[in-house]
Amino acid sequence: MTSAPLPQFPPSVDRFQQYLRIKTVQPDPDYSTCTQFLLQQAAELDLAVQTYEMAPDRPIVILSWPGQDPTLPSLALNSHTDVVPVYEAFWDHAPFAAVIVPAPSSADPTKTEYRIVARGAQDMKIVGMCYLEAIRKLKARGITQLLRTIHVLFVPDEEIGSHRGMELFCHHPGFEALNIGAFLDEGVAHPGNMYKLFHSEKAPWWTKFTAHGNTGHGSQFIQGTAMTKIMGVVNELLAFRDREEHHEGESRAQFAPRLRLGDVTSVNLTMLHCGKQVNVVPESVEASFDIRVTPFTDFNAFDAYLHKLAQDHGVELEFIQKYTARNITDLDDNNPWWGVIQNVTKQLDIALDVDVFAGATDARFVRPLGIPAFGISPMRNTPILLHDHNEYVTVDCFLEGINFYEHLIEGLANMKPEA
Numbered sequence: 001m002t003s004a005p006l007p008q009f010p011p012s013v014d015r016f017q018q019y020l021r022i023k024t025v026q027p028d029p030d031y032s033t034c035t036q037f038l039l040q041q042a043a044e045l046d047l048a049v050q051t052y053e054m055a056p057d058r059p060i061v062i063l064s065w066p067g068q069d070p071t072l073p074s075l076a077l078n079s080h081t082d083v084v085p086v087y088e089a090f091w092d093h094a095p096f097a098a099v100i101v102p103a104p105s106s107a108d109p110t111k112t113e114y115r116i117v118a119r120g121a122q123d124m125k126i127v128g129m130c131y132l133e134a135i136r137k138l139k140a141r142g143i144t145q146l147l148r149t150i151h152v153l154f155v156p157d158e159e160i161g162s163h164r165g166m167e168l169f170c171h172h173p174g175f176e177a178l179n180i181g182a183f184l185d186e187g188v189a190h191p192g193n194m195y196k197l198f199h200s201e202k203a204p205w206w207t208k209f210t211a212h213g214n215t216g217h218g219s220q221f222i223q224g225t226a227m228t229k230i231m232g233v234v235n236e237l238l239a240f241r242d243r244e245e246h247h248e249g250e251s252r253a254q255f256a257p258r259l260r261l262g263d264v265t266s267v268n269l270t271m272l273h274c275g276k277q278v279n280v281v282p283e284s285v286e287a288s289f290d291i292r293v294t295p296f297t298d299f300n301a302f303d304a305y306l307h308k309l310a311q312d313h314g315v316e317l318e319f320i321q322k323y324t325a326r327n328i329t330d331l332d333d334n335n336p337w338w339g340v341i342q343n344v345t346k347q348l349d350i351a352l353d354v355d356v357f358a359g360a361t362d363a364r365f366v367r368p369l370g371i372p373a374f375g376i377s378p379m380r381n382t383p384i385l386l387h388d389h390n391e392y393v394t395v396d397c398f399l400e401g402i403n404f405y406e407h408l409i410e411g412l413a414n415m416k417p418e419a
């Protein structure tokens with residue numbers, strides 16, 4: 001191992017490392033250290049602070065920069081502070097040390113890149129820190145106020161469904177008081193030379209089937225067992241999965257030729273519970289599926305399909321999670337924020353890959369309120385490592401992200417009200 005000294009990086013990199021070192025890892029995130037860190041940032045940046053708790057020890061921290069005209073709809077910059085757990089044995093560096101590691105550049109192997117390795121580097125502490133560093137740069141340029149107010153939201157528990165976070169806060173008077181005109185949230189890294197921009201998301205339908213049946217000795221041909229019933233459901237849903245994965249069926253034609261993950265419904269059998277002993281036929285079996293329904297589907301028809309499936313096989317159906325609101329931000333001439341995003345990215349020579357997000361973010365609570373929401377994480381030429389081992393972003397990627405938000409925030413917050 002060579003140990004050439006690292007180059008001198010700007011102080012923003014050190015602040016990013018500090019944020020990454022706070023163990024806001026589920027299932028027991030250290031939110032109090034995180035809040036202290038954010039309050040420190042607010043003090044340095046001279047931003048106003050509000051905190052809310054929808055549940056004890058689940059802080060929502062909002063840093064605000066009042067605009068020249070605070071009556072205009074504001075710009076919300078959202079990021080979640082929690083991160084997903086790690087399989088530490090599979091990491092080459094401690095996941096909360098945020099060390100910087102030189103490596104051959106993925107874009108040009110003759111060059112060296114510097115990887116900041118940490119859980120949350122991509123998902124999504126880079127985004128939260130870029131928002132703050134962009135504001136720092138705007139203020140350093142001598143800008144005391146933009147036209148519109150900016151609210152930077154740091155929210156808890158997104159990784160476990162936001163039930164004690166944005167799911168409640170979006171209906172709280174404190175949210176309404178923010179008077180949000182546009183909402184930015186996370187996307188994912190892009191392995192190519194462009195940014196992903198998500199204007200919609202798939203709907204999580206976490207579906208549990210429970211079968212009951214006859215029991216008896218494992219040596220007999222017992223009839224009507226829970227297992228035979230559940231296997232009927234499993235086989236059908238895995239066949240459906242196959243059809244979706246391979247884009248078969250009439251209804252798919254409308255999306256051709258641009259069929260991607262966001263345009264089809266994914267199915268994974270993720271949990272199975274049954275059995276007491278090998279020679280005892282189980283009385284009950286539970287099979288749970290993580291289904292992500294494309295927003296281009298007829299939710300009522302899909303619901304009827306699942307209920308019929310349960311009925312045909314004599315099993316019970318329960319939704320652990322079932323999202324049915326309209327979760328699409330229309331990208332058209334009626335959406336002036338989208339026009340600004342297009343202009344800014346064009347000026348910065350950043351191509352956008354518009355898509356439907358396969359996972360679920362906090363934007364799904366905001367879009368149904370009629371607020372346009374955009375999922376962007378400013379990472380290009382970067383492998384997608386969210387929730388994976390050895391998650392990292394490069395120093396250059398982080399610095400580009402700051403520059404990106406500096407211009408995007410300026411453009412969006414200075415957007416003139418419509419005539």
Ligand SMILES: CSCC[C@H](NC=O)C(=O)O
Pocket residue numbers: 158159160161162204321358359360361
């Ligand atoms: C549907 S609640 C869980 C939300 C979670 N979000 C990020 O991974 C996801 O599984 O998409």
Ligand SMILES: [Zn+2]
Pocket residue numbers: 080123124158186
């Ligand atoms: Zn995330």
Ligand SMILES: [Zn+2]
Pocket residue numbers: 084123159386387
């Ligand atoms: Zn995540």
